[in-house]
Amino acid sequence: MLLVDIVLPGLVLGGMYALIALGLTLQYGVARIMNLSYGESLVAAAFGAFSLYSGLGLSPLAALLLAVPVAMVVNWLLYRFLLERLMRRSKDRGAQEIDSILVTFGVLFVIQGAMLVAFGGQYYSYSYLSIPLTIMGSTLAVNRLVALLFAALVGGAVYLALTRTRIGTAVRAIAVDANAARLVGIDVAALSGLAFAFGGGLVAVGGVLVSMFLTFNAAMGVIFTMKALVVVIMGGVGNVMGALVAGLLLGVVETAVARLVDPGLTLAATYALFLGVLLIRPTGLFGRAAS
């Protein structure tokens, strides 16, 4: 059953991609801030979960209750004291984007450096819910399925919050045109900060869940940032459901390439897919045409 062997693990892997991309959908897709320290924040959350589990025996799912508020506060501070100034400094969207990329680069190194000092460069992992489960002849771990389930739940909740609530609608309005949103009485600075902080909270969810089944070290944040960006852009910037589908698609493609061609070429496959989507549909698979 080669097909099942590719599709099931592919979907589980893709679920993880969708999970790690959720926070970025809010931070980049909605708050329109390109956070290049995204992956480092995610790894920091993973280290947090690891410390709580190995030090206090706290389960990762319980650790979420602590990690998410902390991440939200940290991200809000980051927005308030660094990014908001940049947003005010230039009116031009392009310049804002480049400034935020550059400043979050700096943040990337700070977080990474702090993790290197605290944990060194070696790999960490711990065992939680790593119970094998056989589905249709294909073996999967329970912790990965839990992560997949969370991705779907959190993704659905974010989608509903963005489309069905007043604040969600206001946040989407800012994403489309911040100046027009200001004209209709939306507090752009406050809500952008909120969206960014929420995105930070979702990063923490992703980091904690990923730590249950992945081996991680202080230097691998970049990989998560790249994967999340590819998923967000492929799904159409700001499109939560698109990110979910793009994540699953990417997981299946990578698994297929690893199984059928060469495991060393999965990254090449990722980029080929990414570039193909960008060149053919620059607004993403599910993005609306740019105005």
Add this chain to the structure above:
Amino acid sequence: MTGPKRALLWCAGLALAAATVTYPLYANGYYLALGISVLYFTILATAWAMFSGPTRYISLATVAFFGLGAYTAAVLGETMPWPVVLLAAAGVGAFTAAITGLSTLRLSGIYFVIFSFGLAELIRQLVIWYEVNIHKSVGRYLFSAVTQDILYWQLLGLTAIVFLVGWLLGRSRYGLALRAIGADETAASHSGIDATRVKLGVFILSATFMAVTGAVMAPRWTYIDPAIAFNPTISFQVVIMALLGGAGSLFGPVLGVIPLVLLFEVLSATLPNHFSIVLGLIFVLIVMVLPNGVIGLFGTGRWRVPTGGPVAARAGTSDAPLLAVEGVSKSFSGLRAVDDVSFKVAPGEIVGIIGPNGSGKTTLLNTLSGALKPSSGTIRFGGIVLNGLRAHQIARLGLARTFQLVRVMPDLTVAENVAAAQLFSTSNGSSATASELLDLVGLGTVHAAPAGDLTYIDQKRLELARALALQPRLVLLDEWLAGLNPSELETGIALIAKLRDRGFTIIMVEHVMDAIRALCGHCIVMNAGCVIARGGPDEVLSDPKVVAAYLGDDDA
């Protein structure tokens, strides 16, 4: 500057140059190594700023090209003469840049950053895959007779070349073209600049320098593996150095390289574990405090504006129509914005295109200027079929336009905006220069101001001057009079009349009916994508179909 002062500066410069060239003769090993670091980062940062400064495409692919160069040297270094190795590295860098540039330079902003970031990782993965599967060993040894002294002098020579090339580029029309693209790519291509080619050319040039630097540096390591050659920190360091110094000018990056190389040296000696924390904090500080770099503190040095050739309307040579539009349609997935439109424009004529909002007027102009490709139909301009030509090609043929939502290149001066449209002009008529054009539209006194500082009206004037600078045979004005107050409107109408008297042929999309009546000999009325009436202005404006299109039917 006074004579003695200038002589003193020359002496200081020569002394500095002599000290730099003879440096290996008096510096010991440690300081020589430091000098080598300063030089190779100077080359990388200057080459980076050559492309990324004016275009603002933040590239994180520096290490991709640097690493390819180093690997080329490692593979060929022991079998080929050194100059051949350097040439091969340049070739590999240029080739890779050409391929990746062709596919990625149409991505802008964040997409380009991400892709360039990924490109370095991708190339590293491919090299690892090749080394593991084909070469069967991840690392390579490179033994060569290159001493530290020779390495230093090679880098010094390369530094001189990169500055020379950067200086020549800044003076050439490609330098201004690149800045025009960075400011507004659409406006630049409608000014006759082939944006793709200019960007690609400079990207390749910059990548070539990076690759050669990698090859020159390779002997320093003796042992090379992908983790050394493709260390992503190099890309980040180059960006932060160029930004600290100021990426907008030729000598900016070097002002960032020297302090940061020294700082990194001190840091890695004293605080090796906290290196990246400090690096990150410096990065954040630079972006927050010095957005234009160190050199920005001294005021921005502007490039010299190349003086353009003289400007005039190119006279039509025959009575044949200048523009012939036949059955042109444009659909956007089912919506027919322009539906089977045909008309002709004779030389020297002003044709008005009117119609309610959303009737397809601007879409029609966009198909004429090459911003959009028509779905069907033919457009002939002076006998040449325009279908399928790109915006800059059409502009160079002498078809200029202004935009409904005004597009000037905000960071360029008024004079540079006009000069940008003359860069690739092929005709050689004669009657007005760029400054005469600015006088013509009433901007003669503000030629040195950044275009972004102009008022809305003046930006519209500037756009018109830029369009005229192409020496157009046909000018498309897209609601050029919209938003003017009554007295400005009068001046505007007089200006267009003056252009007509000079022999320009004009198509104007306009809602100001007084202007249409005063200027146009012939009008086309569009509604829902179709032409519903044509003829003299008074004739069409009293046509019941036209009245119905604007105001609705009687019984509506």
